Amino acid sequence: MASMNRRQFLKVTGTSLAGSSMAVLGMSPGTAMAEVRQYKLARMTETRNTCPYCSVACGLLMYGLGDGAKNAKSSIVHIEGDPDHPVSRGTLCPKGAGLVDFIHSPTRVMNPQVRRPGSNEWEDISWDDALDRIARLMKDDRDANFIAQDEDGNTVNRWVSTGFLAASAASNETGYLTHKIVRALGMVAFDNQARV
Numbered sequence: 001m002a003s004m005n006r007r008q009f010l011k012v013t014g015t016s017l018a019g020s021s022m023a024v025l026g027m028s029p030g031t032a033m034a035e036v037r038q039y040k041l042a043r044m045t046e047t048r049n050t051c052p053y054c055s056v057a058c059g060l061l062m063y064g065l066g067d068g069a070k071n072a073k074s075s076i077v078h079i080e081g082d083p084d085h086p087v088s089r090g091t092l093c094p095k096g097a098g099l100v101d102f103i104h105s106p107t108r109v110m111n112p113q114v115r116r117p118g119s120n121e122w123e124d125i126s127w128d129d130a131l132d133r134i135a136r137l138m139k140d141d142r143d144a145n146f147i148a149q150d151e152d153g154n155t156v157n158r159w160v161s162t163g164f165l166a167a168s169a170a171s172n173e174t175g176y177l178t179h180k181i182v183r184a185l186g187m188v189a190f191d192n193q194a195r196v
């Protein structure tokens with residue numbers, strides 16, 4: 001105290017008082033250390049999805065880091081069953097429970113690919129090129145092979161030279177729309193990967 005002037009004395013005692021007031025408010029180090037740990041997924045973005053593997057189509061909750069800001073790079077770090085899902089009620093089989101590894105697999109295919117006629121290599125192409133190519137090939141094949149009437153003159157409107165395989169991750173609504181489009185084109189061969 002001997003080396004302390006009046007201003008310094010007030011500063012020290014004021015700080016001590018503030019510190020003891022914080023303790024009264026429950027902010028002492030001991031209280032802070034005893035606090036229950038925060039739920040680890042609380043600050044993550046939660047997204048609902050469907051397991052892509054099989055016909056059960058279990059519901060998923062996917063948790064991603066990143067707040068959606070322009071330069072924030074999001075990344076899925078945890079996946080678990082969705083307890084509100086009417087099909088699976090929060091359960092996942094081991095394949096579904098390991099989906100986070102599938103998402104981050106270094107061998108995961110991230111682009112549409114094409115194997116051109118005569119080639120034994122798969123080639124990455126853009127989504128625009130893939131969709132243009134699919135539309136072009138479908139139109140050409142349908143124009144060439146569409147059957148409006150059978151040999152007895154009955155209207156049949158069949159397109160039997162192209163088939164369609166839908167994805168098992170599709171919801172009921174997506175499945176309904178896919179079915180409508182495929183049948184409206186006259187396509188007969190239509191199946192779903194969910195049955196595989």
Ligand code: SF4
Nearest residue numbers: 051054057058093096
């Ligand atoms: S979690 Fe398992 S049972 Fe459920 S859809 Fe995925 S693969 Fe099928």
